[in-house]
Amino acid sequence: MKDFEFYIPTKVFFGKKALTYIPKELPKLGKKTLWVFGRSFIKTTGLYEKLQNLLYKAQIKYIELGGVKPNPLLSKVIEGVEVAKKNKVDFILAVGGGSVIDTAKAIACGYYHSENLWDFFERKAFPEKALPIVAIPTISGTGSELNEVSVITHDIQKIKHSLRSPLLFPKISFLDPTLTFTVSPEYTAYGAIDAFSHVFEFFINRENKKEDLTEDLMIILMKNILKWSKIAIKQPDNYQARANLMWASGLALCGLIKAGIGSYRFALHAMEHPLSGGYDIPHGMGLAILMRAWIKKYKENDMIKRFFEKIFELPIKNKFMVEKGVEKFEEWLKEMKIPLNLKEIGIPYEDLEILTEKAFKIFRLYKAEKEYSKNKIKEILEIAYF
């Protein structure tokens, strides 16, 4: 085990009654909030009225900021900061998917920043203060409700960058699995892939590769996401499946499974961000395609073999184990009706060049350009194409 820090200051209320804690908990954070949400979801599901009532009970005034889109844009963050400043809100309330929570996080630290907000994402500036954040996720996947990361897309550069600061942990997250009953099988699958990919990245790309407690935590998280995602896409209102997916997604990126792994690299995310940032496809779709490509390319690699062994229970001595491993992973994607390659989703082959350039730029930002050369990136994207 390598040295690590562990810190999850977020208070979680989980379950069917999670939202009933709102009137007791939110007044501790202030009297006025900027309520951030997405497009239609909360208005069509009755959640909007439910929260209106709860905020009324809590005697919290709110200003709405709706219309956050998937792959959330910097322009929306800037709009939010202006509204928040003008109304002098006490905290930010995010109700929606990872995009909404990430937007709320960026607004929360933008509130105290007078310079260019994008500096945070290019790591030229670091937030020193932020408004408290409250999260109510309506889809399982990103884990943003339990971590200190915000991922935002630059409108013009069409590039996604992440910002990480302990200030961005939500103060409170209300996790009600029933809110995800109405998530379509398609988006349930993308969310599951996103959560799965977080664990997968830690698993394959870490300094400490020992079989220890943390590795076991990774394995059971992946196995649970795999198991419950299959049920949730078929039985949307299966509470067990939704609850396990929601909790697994939160635990997948809260710091628990990177405890002791040493340095690591989120290589698939670095390559995916130009995809969903540039073509506005679901983040989970891009990840699934790249994960498949990675697994195909590195199937003989020790960590991928261990992945096959532990997740799909394939005996390491089976001489077809690597082929079977790839097959098993593809079966899962097919069962969830997720496209397998870039061609299938209509990305022009010529674009692999520009995708390579953009990904390389991200690796350079992470100071990982030696490890991830343009050639290497291109090779993976080539496999991802077909």
Added chain:
Amino acid sequence: MKDFEFYIPTKVFFGKKALTYIPKELPKLGKKTLWVFGRSFIKTTGLYEKLQNLLYKAQIKYIELGGVKPNPLLSKVIEGVEVAKKNKVDFILAVGGGSVIDTAKAIACGYYHSENLWDFFERKAFPEKALPIVAIPTISGTGSELNEVSVITHDIQKIKHSLRSPLLFPKISFLDPTLTFTVSPEYTAYGAIDAFSHVFEFFINRENKKEDLTEDLMIILMKNILKWSKIAIKQPDNYQARANLMWASGLALCGLIKAGIGSYRFALHAMEHPLSGGYDIPHGMGLAILMRAWIKKYKENDMIKRFFEKIFELPIKNKFMVEKGVEKFEEWLKEMKIPLNLKEIGIPYEDLEILTEKAFKIFRLYKAEKEYSKNKIKEILEIAYF
């Protein structure tokens, strides 16, 4: 999954370099501390001088309170509160085992309390304020470094009670596994049993018995404690073993594995507290003996069978599985040289009556006297005797 709250506000620095964060972190909590420790350990291992230097670097003044014993006494807590008040300390620094950390926690909330401190433990009063607590554990087991519980023994009544309050979470815990290199095989074993028993109690005595993510977390914690304890008692300076034991012990009682299990009952702890509280035996020794008795009595029970299946990988269809399961558990205790019964440690048979009475009193305090009748308690103690 049942509804739950999840909250671990403690900041953890883990690893060989954990203590080097002291000069940066402690000044955030104040300038003066009450430094609580046990008997000889920190003075014979060089840890005392090391911490003196680090506190000097941090410019923190300290008042010492040494001599905390295992099964820590209320009188020591009262002494600590007096010293803390007299010296107007800003925070409490606990360096030692669970006894030391639990004493520090009780002092931290006793600081703001002018009435009888034991009221907290009899649940007649509840702490409303507490000094910040910093923990540096020197043995793995209790998990006190990552939770909100303090267990104290009443000097005269010879009874152990627990106090639970979110105020008792350490603000910071510095977990350095190398500090446990000098723990004897005997006490390493008792610590491992303590941590194991925490998971075991949640596993067997919970409302939600479903096979879900939380159950899987329990299983891998138990398996890791089992695996690494065997190594640590043979190779005291095996860093991997010590690190995994330390981290598993913390995770075992921090709230992670009770997420979603609904109501639960720490029945073995309720029965053990009169043992270690009354005879001053190691808490882990009492737990091992009672766990064995419980397993023997309930070996045909579904949850114990599932325990055998998951922990010892015994096929549920094997007709000797329950006998084999008991055997496997006993083998572990024997390998760690832990006494198997009350007779072996010299407890008079006649005392089972008074032990039953005392345990029953605890169950009554927990409002569980219907579930745990005197007869039932006596039966388990009878099995534990031989």
